[in-house]
Amino acid sequence: MGGIRGVKHYMQRTAIQSSPTMIAAITSQYIPGAPKRIIDLHPFRLRMSELNVGDTWKTDSRTVSIEDIEHFAEFTGDKFYAHMDEEAAKASPIFEGRVAHGYLILSFAAGLFVDPDPGPVLANTGLENLRFLTPLYPGDSMRVELSVRSKSLKSEETGVVRWAVEIFNQKDELVATYDLLTENVP
Amino acid sequence: MLKHAREVGGPALRKLTFHERARMLKALGQAIMARKEELYELNYLTGATRKDGWIDIEGGxxxxxxxxxxxxxxxxxxxxxxxxALEPLSKExxxxxxxxYTPLQGAALHINAFNFPVWGMLEKLAPTLLAGMPAIVKPASATSYLTEAAFRIMIESGVLPTGAVQLIVGGVGDLFDHLGGQDVVSFTGSASTALKLRTHPVVMRESVRFIAEQDSLNASVLGPDAAPGTPEFDLFVREVATEMTVKAGQKCTAIRRAMAPADYLDAVQEALAERLAGTKVGDPRADDTGMGALVSLSQRDDVRQKIAELEAAGAKIVSGDPSADSPIAGGAFLSPVLLRADDPWKSSAVHDVEPFGPVSTIMPYKNMDDAIALANRGMGSLALSLFTHSADAARDFIGGAAAYHGRMLVIDRTNSKESTGHGSPLPVLVHGGPAARAAAKKWAASAA
Incomplete structure (x- = not known):
């Protein structure tokens, strides 16, 4: 009882110390920092059972321009000073100038990794553990690595894939990271 | 049996993934549901009504x-x-x-109580098998025939690997002498038996994991705001009466102590007595029966004896008659018995002695601190319910009492319709109370 805690009464908790690669092998699960298995076929074309934990899709990159930022601000109404006011952004303790909206980065990320045609990926059902780590300035570029973090079944007919999403800039610095949840055909 | 579990059942279960074992649990549940009528037939023999049996069989x-x-x-x-998450330990x-977590490589020994022969087995088997550990089930003798029937259904379903589950009906022999550090004992029953098993020399020497769910004098508390006429007052009365009569009160989560503000105690007594008088005690197979029989005549003797202990401690019977004749000759029937302890701090027994039957004691509290202290005087319980519509009362009470209780419900007019009830343990929530009552009692005795 007590859900999964009750299951743990019958298991042993052990601390493992090693490299990310070893820990990924021991747990058969995705570990940040472990080598990724780069795949050639877009993962949105695969059923959940055909995806392996650790499979990673690398996208092309795109540049984010000041016009993109202004277009996004006008379109959504989000005109926060950090995106629209160069002087105020510079004066802040965080930014060196105007930066791209976090939500713009997320939207562009989806534009980079989504494969549009109908297929085994049915819907985007959530996003967790989102962190913005490095500001993205006008003129910077961004690319995405989409890795299968875990798979589970919601029912016999629907699966849930948890993807680790990592967004990098042109210097390979991590701009943002989050878990994406999708509903998939098992 | 331990060897069979460790060497045959365990390795077979550990070959499967969590999801494969989870699918196995579903198949076992489907097998039980497909043959549930066989179990309902045997359920009547335990004195339980079909409604009582539903909790046990379909709940299981x-x-x-x-x-x-x-x-x-x-x-x-x-x-x-x-x-x-991953713990970073180095700069690069x-x-x-x-x-x-990996499954322990021993056997899980499940020692179960008589009151839920099916659910009691399955609530332990589900997490054990999902974890990947084989189990040896030892049901209480009084209702072991029903456990055996459910066990047989699971075996005949063919979904369990050999050695994954085994059954002992009767004594366990010298099984405890052969336990080891990879084994788990999961016990439901009395505090005194729990203490005896927990302190078994082999259990101590080998540090065998020991999980105990033992008797508990669960309380239900009427909030200071819940005067007669409020929805919470009526909900409280209904819950206490229900908990007294479902399964003829033979539930480890049943409400044994019902506390109310001193000014409302007479009204509580009157409303409860009226409600209990409408409960028809009789043949568990009959449709109009509200409450069936106790599991056995010796159990009824035990309950009568415990009621006498409560009376000796100053509690008075205000509804029901423990010595009334059975509606069916020779049956282990007992009418619901409501006691009242006007000075609950003097009547120690109402907090320490559990009549495991349709019995509950009402008692007054003076103020919030007194209510908290009385609730905690039970020295650890499985479930507590508070009936209040006051957010302040809920915050103060839970803050003061949570350390002593495993699961707490705050019920009011907004959630009562969807409430799963005081007495229902849920697979997703904690079922178990803090503090070993046996140890606590020992401490109280030595302090006195």
């Missing part, structure tokens, strides 16, 4: 389904469970730490 299958679905949603389709990130 429901626990398998719940763990099956949790296993597939929350555990990986793998053999190892990660616990928490080449050396990191990660906690993992």
């Amino acid at each position: 299958a429901g626990t398998l389904f719940s763990f099956s679905s949790k296993g597939r949603r929350e555990l990986p389709d793998a053999h190892v469970l990660m616990d928490g 990130g080449t050396f990191v730490g990660q906690h993992i």
Whole structure:
């Protein structure tokens, strides 16, 4: 009882110390920092059972321009000073100038990794553990690595894939990271 | 049997992933549901009504389904469970730490109580099998025929690997002498038996994991705001009466102590007595029966004896007659008995002695601090319910009492319709109370 805690009464908790690669092998699960298995076929074309934990899709990159930022601000109404006011952004303790909206980065990320045609990926059902780590300035570029973090079944007919999403800039610095949840055909 | 579990059942279960074991639980639940009528027939022999049996039989299958679905949603389709996030241990990130869970490689010994022969077995088997451990089930003798029937259904379903589950009806012989550090004992029953098993020399020497769910003098508290006429007052009365009569009060979560503000105690007594008088005690097979029989005549003798102890401690019977004749000659019937303790701090027994039958004691409290102290005087309980519509009262009470109780419900007019009830343990929530009552009692005795 007590859900999964009750299951743990019958298991042993052990601390493992090693490299990310070893820990990924021991747990058969995705570990940040472990080598990724780069795949050639877009993962949105695969059923959940055909995806392996650790499979990673690398996208092309795109540049984010000041016009993109202004277009996004006008379109959504989000005109926060950090995106629209160069002087105020510079004066802040965080930014060196105007930066791209976090939500713009997320939207562009989806534009980079989504494969549009109908297929085994049915819907985007959530996003967790989102962190913005490095500001993205006008003129910077961004690319995405989409890795299968875990798979589970919601029912016999629907699966849930948890993807680790990592967004990098042109210097390979991590701009943002989050878990994406999708509903998939098992 | 231990050897068979450790050498045959365990390795076979550990070959499967969490998801494969979760699917196995679902198949076991389906097998029980498909043959549930066979179990309902035997259920009547335990004195339980069909409604009582529903909790045991379909509630038991429901626990398998719940763990099956949790296993597939929350555990990986793998053999190892990660616990928490990666711990960075080095600057470059080449050396990191990660906690993992793997199944223990021994056997789980399940010692169950008589009151829920099916659910009692399955609520332990579900997490054990999902974890990947084989189990040896030892039901209480009084209702072991019903456990055996459910066990047989599971074996005949063919979904369990050989050695995954075994059954002992009767004594366990010298089994305890052969336990080891990879084994788990999971016990439900009296505090005194729990203490005896927990302190068994082999259990102590080998540090055998010991999980106990033992008797508990659960309380229900009427909030200071819940005057007669409020919805919470009526809900409280209904809940106490229900908990006294479902399963003829033979539930480890049943309300044994019902506390109300001193000014409302007479009204509580009157409303409860009226409600209990409408409960028809009789043949569990009959449709109009509100409450069936106790499990056995010796259990009824035990309950009568405990009622006498409560009376000796100053509690008075205000409704029901423990010595009334059975509606059916020779049956272990007992009418619901309501006692009242006007000075609950003097009547120690009402907090320490559990009549495991349709018996409850009402008592007054003076103020919030007194209510908290009285609730905690039970020295650890499985379940407590508070009936209040006041957010302040709920915050103050829970803050003062949570350390002594495993599961707490705050019921009011907004949630009562959907409430699962005081007495229903849920697979997804804690079922078990803090503090070993046996140890606490020993402490109280030595302090006195």
